[in-house]
Amino acid sequence: MLNREAEQMSHVIETHKLTKAFNSFRAVDALDITVEHREIFGLLGPNGAGKTTTISMLCTILRPTFGSAKVNGFDIVKEAHKVRKSIGIVFQDPSIDDRLTGRENLYMHANLYGVPASEQKERIAEILKLIELEDRADDLLRTYSGGMRRRLELGRGLIHYPKVLFLDEPTLGLDPQTRDHIWKYIRELKEAQDITVVLTTHYMDEADKLSDRIAIMDHGKIIVLDTPPSLKETLEGDVVMVKAANVEVLSELVGKWLGLEKKRVVDGVLEITVRNGKAVMPRIMELASQNNVYVESLLLREPNLEDVFLHYTGRTIREDSTRELYGMSAAQRRAIR
Amino acid sequence: MMTELRGLYTLWLREIKRFVRDRTRLISSFFQPLLWLVIFGVGFGARFTLPGLSYQQYLFPGIVGQTLLFTSLFMGISVIWDREFGFMKEILVSPVSRFSIFLGKMFGDSTDALMQGTIVFAFGLLLGIPVDPLTFFASLPIMLLITFGLVSLGLTIASFMGSLESFGAVQTFVNLPLFFLSGALFPLSGSGIPDWLRIASMFNPLTYGVDALRSVILGAAWVPLQPLYVNLAVVCVFDAVMIGVGTWAFTRMK
Numbered sequence: 097m098l099n100r101e102a103e104q105m106s107h108v109i110e111t112h113k114l115t116k117a118f119n120s121f122r123a124v125d126a127l128d129i130t131v132e133h134r135e136i137f138g139l140l141g142p143n144g145a146g147k148t149t150t151i152s153m154l155c156t157i158l159r160p161t162f163g164s165a166k167v168n169g170f171d172i173v174k175e176a177h178k179v180r181k182s183i184g185i186v187f188q189d190p191s192i193d194d195r196l197t198g199r200e201n202l203y204m205h206a207n208l209y210g211v212p213a214s215e216q217k218e219r220i221a222e223i224l225k226l227i228e229l230e231d232r233a234d235d236l237l238r239t240y241s242g243g244m245r246r247r248l249e250l251g252r253g254l255i256h257y258p259k260v261l262f263l264d265e266p267t268l269g270l271d272p273q274t275r276d277h278i279w280k281y282i283r284e285l286k287e288a289q290d291i292t293v294v295l296t297t298h299y300m301d302e303a304d305k306l307s308d309r310i311a312i313m314d315h316g317k318i319i320v321l322d323t324p325p326s327l328k329e330t331l332e333g334d335v336v337m338v339k340a341a342n343v344e345v346l347s348e349l350v351g352k353w354l355g356l357e358k359k360r361v362v363d364g365v366l367e368i369t370v371r372n373g374k375a376v377m378p379r380i381m382e383l384a385s386q387n388n389v390y391v392e393s394l395l396l397r398e399p400n401l402e403d404v405f406l407h408y409t410g411r412t413i414r415e416d417s418t419r420e421l422y423g424m425s426a427a428q429r430r431a432i433r
Numbered sequence: 434m435m436t437e438l439r440g441l442y443t444l445w446l447r448e449i450k451r452f453v454r455d456r457t458r459l460i461s462s463f464f465q466p467l468l469w470l471v472i473f474g475v476g477f478g479a480r481f482t483l484p485g486l487s488y489q490q491y492l493f494p495g496i497v498g499q500t501l502l503f504t505s506l507f508m509g510i511s512v513i514w515d516r517e518f519g520f521m522k523e524i525l526v527s528p529v530s531r532f533s534i535f536l537g538k539m540f541g542d543s544t545d546a547l548m549q550g551t552i553v554f555a556f557g558l559l560l561g562i563p564v565d566p567l568t569f570f571a572s573l574p575i576m577l578l579i580t581f582g583l584v585s586l587g588l589t590i591a592s593f594m595g596s597l598e599s600f601g602a603v604q605t606f607v608n609l610p611l612f613f614l615s616g617a618l619f620p621l622s623g624s625g626i627p628d629w630l631r632i633a634s635m636f637n638p639l640t641y642g643v644d645a646l647r648s649v650i651l652g653a654a655w656v657p658l659q660p661l662y663v664n665l666a667v668v669c670v671f672d673a674v675m676i677g678v679g680t681w682a683f684t685r686m687k
Contacts, residue, residue, distance in 0.1 A: 157526055157687070180528040191519040195451050207443035208527035210436030252523075 108133050108260055108292045109154060113163035116149050123149040125316035126163065131260075131294060136286055138307030139296040140405070146316040147296035148188060151262050154294070155185050168259050181209065184253030188264040188296075190245060194238040198229055198248050201237065202255060209256035219255055226288075227251040227281065243274030250281060254289070261285075263295040267302060275302070282306055300401040310401070312408055319408045324401065331399040331407055334373030338366040338380060341390040349383055360406055369403055440529030441537040448511065448541025452548070462504065466553045469496045470560055483620070485654045493562050494646040495617030497553050497572070498579065502611055502639055504549045505580045506604055508542035509587030513600055525686065535683040539588060539676070543580040550576045564650065571649045578668045579642040585675035592682040615639035622658060638671040 109131035116124040124146040131137045139147045152158040154167055156176040164171065170178040192201050199220060206216045224230045227247040237245060246266070253261055266282070267275040283306065286293060297303050303310050304324050311321040320327065340346050343366045350356045350368060354376070358369035370376045373396040384391045406412050452458065470492065478488030515521040524534055554572070557564050590607065594600040612618075614634045620626075621634050634640045645664035647655045657664070 155526060157522075177528055180526060185526060187519065187522055189519045189522075191523040193447065193451075193520045194518070195454060196447065200447075200450070204443045204447060205523070205527075207439045208524065208529050210439065210528065213439070 107131065107166075109137075109165065109167050109294065111154075111163065111165040114150070114153060114160055114165050115162040116146075116153055116158060117161040122316050124153070124160075127316075127318060129311060129318060129321070131292060134286070134290065134292055135308040136282070136293040136295065136306050138303040138310040139294070139313055140298065140300070140303040140307075140310050140401070141296075141313035142298055145313045147298075147313055148264055149316075150313075151264050151294065151296055154179075155183060155262055156180055181256070182259050184256065184258035184261040186246075186249050186253045186261070186263045186266055188268060190249070192237055192245060192249060192252070194240075195236065197234050197236055198240070199224070199233040201248065202252055205252045206255050211256050219257075223251040223255055226254075226284075243270055243277060246270060246274070246278060247281065250278065254285070254291075257289075258291065260292045260294060263293060265296055265298070267297075267299065275299075279305060300405065304401045312405060314409050320404075327401065327404045328399045331369055331403055333369055333371040333399065335397050335399050335403055336368045336370055336373050336376060336380065337393075337395040337397060338368070338384075339364065339392040339394075340366065340384065341392070345387070346380075346384060346389050346391075349387055349389070350380060353383055354379055358407065360412060362412070367403070369399060369407070436528065437530060437533045440527065441533045441540070444524070444534060444537025445541040445544070448538060449544055451511075452545040462500075462549045463552060463556075465503070466496050466500050467556055469499065470553075470556055474560075486651065489560065490562055490651065490654075491620075491647075492618070493557050494650045495615070495643055497550055497557075497576065497646055497650075498615060498639055498643040499612055499617050500553050501546055501550050501576060501579050501642075502583055502615075503608060504546040505542070505583035506587040506590075506608055508546060508584050509589075509591030509604075510597070510600060511538065511542065512588055512591035513594060513597055517597075521686075531684045531686075532680050535585075535588070535676070535680045539581065539584050539679065542584045542588070543577060546580040546584060547573070547576055550580075568650055568652075572646060575642070575645050575649060575665070575668075578665065578672060579639070579646075582638060582668065582672040582675040585672070585679040589675070589679045589682045592679075592686050611637055611639050615643050616658070617643050622656075638668060641665075641667040 107130045109129070111127050111129050114124060114127040115122060127150060139150060141147050149158065153160050154165060154172060156172050156179050159173060164173070166172070167179045168182040170182065172179055193204070196204070202220045202223065203216060206220065211219060221230075224233050227250060229244060229248060229251070232240065232244065237248070240248065250263075250266070263282070267278050270278065279302070282293065282295075285291060295302075295306065307324060309321065309323050310327060312319045312327075320330075322330070338346060343361050343364060347359055347361060347366050350359065350366075356368050356370060356376070360367055368376070368380075377394055377396065381391060381394065402412060470489065474489040474492045474496075478492075481488045483491055512521070515524070554564060554569055586607070587604075590603055591600050594603065614630075614637045616634060617639075621631055621640065641659065641664040644658045645661055645668065648657045648661050648664070659667075
């Protein structure tokens with residue numbers, strides 16, 4: 097009994113059949129997850145998978161239709177106030193006041209979260225150092241770049257020393273260089289502070305590089321949950337990449353004659369997931385030359401998360417064409433400020 | 434408790450900082466009362482007099498009230514901006530109660546509206562309307578009481594509106610009737626005022642606010658519609674009701 101209690105205490109987040117329905121549509125469907133102390137937990141999935149809805153419920157912004165969840169040991173419905181005090185949130189969309197300076201935004205947050213007045217100055221200085229915005233702290237936020245604003249939002253979420261930090265698409269609409277920068281901060285943060293991070297993303301590389309464990313989510317459900325290396329290992333094999341003059345024809349051929357079905361075409365390259373890539377490669381070459389398909393190149397690589405996603409959902413995250421538009425509109429919203 | 438007060442304070446401070454930094458809004462706010470007092474006041478006053486009072490003197494407290502009305506209701510726009518730019522989310526998910534959030538915003542916007550009202554007093558002096566410092570300081574609490582209810586009304590309307598355009602449209606529907614029916618421009622007592630107009634104006638909280646301002650600013654020269662304590666009581670009840678409604682409106686906001 098005692099043991100069980102102790103075990104439950106160590107879960108920072110615990111959900112039990114957590115469900116959110118909008119009319120008859122179940123955005124989140126009976127979710128059961130646990131997040132451990134000091135881990136970075138990634139929720140990966142295409143748009144509309146239910147990631148943001150899940151986070152919104154955990155942050156007490158949305159009320160679950162059914163089921164329950166505990167964050168830091170507090171019930172998200174009955175003890176919403178305590179949950180709020182113990183978490184930090186970085187929203188998907190910008191949520192700063194651009195008519196105030198960076199420092200003013202931080203002071204405001206400190207006051208809203210009841211940080212004792214005597215500690216505010218010190219904490220804000222510490223955060224500004226962490227996010228490297230000390231020299232711009234007294235400029236109005238409207239003069240900041242998109243990446244600087246994001247950094248400020250990230251730092252703001254930390255001022256009240258939350259136990260859990262929720263990051264909803266932390267690098268959506270940011271350029272690659274800024275994304276690298278933000279990733280660095282998130283990793284440093286986990287090293288430096290006693291904090292657990294839950295992040296949602298639809299960027300494969302982001303989930304891969306940051307998360308200790310990843311839950312792949314689709315249609316409101318967790319399809320698979322594991323560490324990035326184990327997820328890749330479950331594919332049990334290699335990915336053979338074939339660049340050929342007519343990949344569609346080749347794709348049909350390898351399916352028909354070699355029985356290889358785990359394949360997809362990305363940017364004119366046929367990617368086939370197989371058990372033993374070295375043995376399969378000569379067979380593919382053979383098949384291609386017999387059928388007069390000209391092969392430009394043949395490569396073998398380790399499986400990545402994209403392959404994992406394809407394996408479990410039967411489609412690539414890229415097929416979601418609205419995603420790019422969505423990212424662009426977020427980038428625009430950022431730029432308007 | 435301390436947390437709530439600090440949250441309230443920080444939201445109040447934010448509204449003031451934003452207002453003071455927005456120069457265009459400050460400058461444009463000078464303009465309308467000036468037009469009313471100079472052009473309308475002088476032109477209309479050429480034909481219109483009250484015993485012992487020039488029309489401009491009569492109009493002055495009315496324009497103070499009108500400025501408070503227009504700016505207070507307009508303050509609701511901050512809710513729409515904050516939602517549009519996402520900042521509202523940061524406030525709404527904080528542990529601060531919705532009541533404190535509403536009060537913080539309301540006090541902040543009221544302070545802004547009060548600054549505008551003070552500017553109108555400065556115009557009054559320039560135009561030769563006799564206002565001594567004592568009158569000014571006596572008017573301040575009345576002005577503040579008027580703004581509380583009206584700002585709350587503006588914030589409530591805005592919390593129901595999805596866009597800037599719809600807020601602007603609804604605002605016109607509220608602004609002008611309240612203004613015209615308040616007795617700001619013409620006396621509501623005396624012969625020639627039909628009953629329907631008199632009765633309609635009795636349901637307008639601003640009528641009592643303007644009447645109270647006239648009692649204080651014009652002194653013995655003005656025969657009030659209601660004694661000062663009745664006027665103030667009505668305004669206070671309106672404030673309390675609107676603060677309640679506004680808090681409810683903020684509570685249901687997502």
